[in-house]
Amino acid sequence: MALDLHDLISRWAAIGPDTRRGRAFGAFGEGSIICFPPGTIMNEGFIRIGSQTMIGPDVALSAGMVPGQQCPTDPVVRIGDRCLIGRGSGIVGHFSIDIGDDVWTGHHVYITDQNHGYDDLEVPISCQSMPEQPVRIGSGSWIGHGSVILPGADIGEHVVIGANSVVAGTIPDYTVAVGAPARVIKDMRAG
Numbered sequence: 001m002a003l004d005l006h007d008l009i010s011r012w013a014a015i016g017p018d019t020r021r022g023r024a025f026g027a028f029g030e031g032s033i034i035c036f037p038p039g040t041i042m043n044e045g046f047i048r049i050g051s052q053t054m055i056g057p058d059v060a061l062s063a064g065m066v067p068g069q070q071c072p073t074d075p076v077v078r079i080g081d082r083c084l085i086g087r088g089s090g091i092v093g094h095f096s097i098d099i100g101d102d103v104w105t106g107h108h109v110y111i112t113d114q115n116h117g118y119d120d121l122e123v124p125i126s127c128q129s130m131p132e133q134p135v136r137i138g139s140g141s142w143i144g145h146g147s148v149i150l151p152g153a154d155i156g157e158h159v160v161i162g163a164n165s166v167v168a169g170t171i172p173d174y175t176v177a178v179g180a181p182a183r184v185i186k187d188m189r190a191g
Contacts, residue, residue: 013037025049026075034059039090046071046093050081050101060090071095080139085109095132103137106145106163111135113151138173147182158188 015021015034022028025044029051034041039060046063055061063069063076076093079085080101087107091097094114113135117128135149138157143149146164153167161167162178171177176186 042067043069046074046076048075048078052081053083055085056087058088059085062092096134099137100139102140105143108146109143111149115151
């Protein structure tokens, strides 16, 4: 079956380990792809992508706030092997976002390790940053559609985060968590 023009452009414009844009990443594993069209990609030298990982269309990947920024850690964002990052998601790191192997997300998931303060009423909120807190998502986990993973989130291995959840704390291994804020509703080992 012949490919239509959109499919041809999408395949040609995808970012892979052997493309010029792919080679700009700190690491870009064999068989991985960023689908067309990509979202914002910034400071990719501080981003590591494992092998056989697919990052969907319109996904933003950012290390830092402005192009050319020297980040305090390297890598800032690490995405493991065999991951799937859903369409329209955003991974915005300033310090440390570590996504294990075999992590899948639904569409429109937002993961960040930095937030804004709002205590000083004389300073615009956009100018009040809070200290970065590392984020970890353990291997084998699933993050549901529309979820938000906030600074300091520590999601264990083989965890399910329900759709539209907001995670700000620790979610233990082998659990299901839902809600805003996300709370554990099931331990998979309990039967």
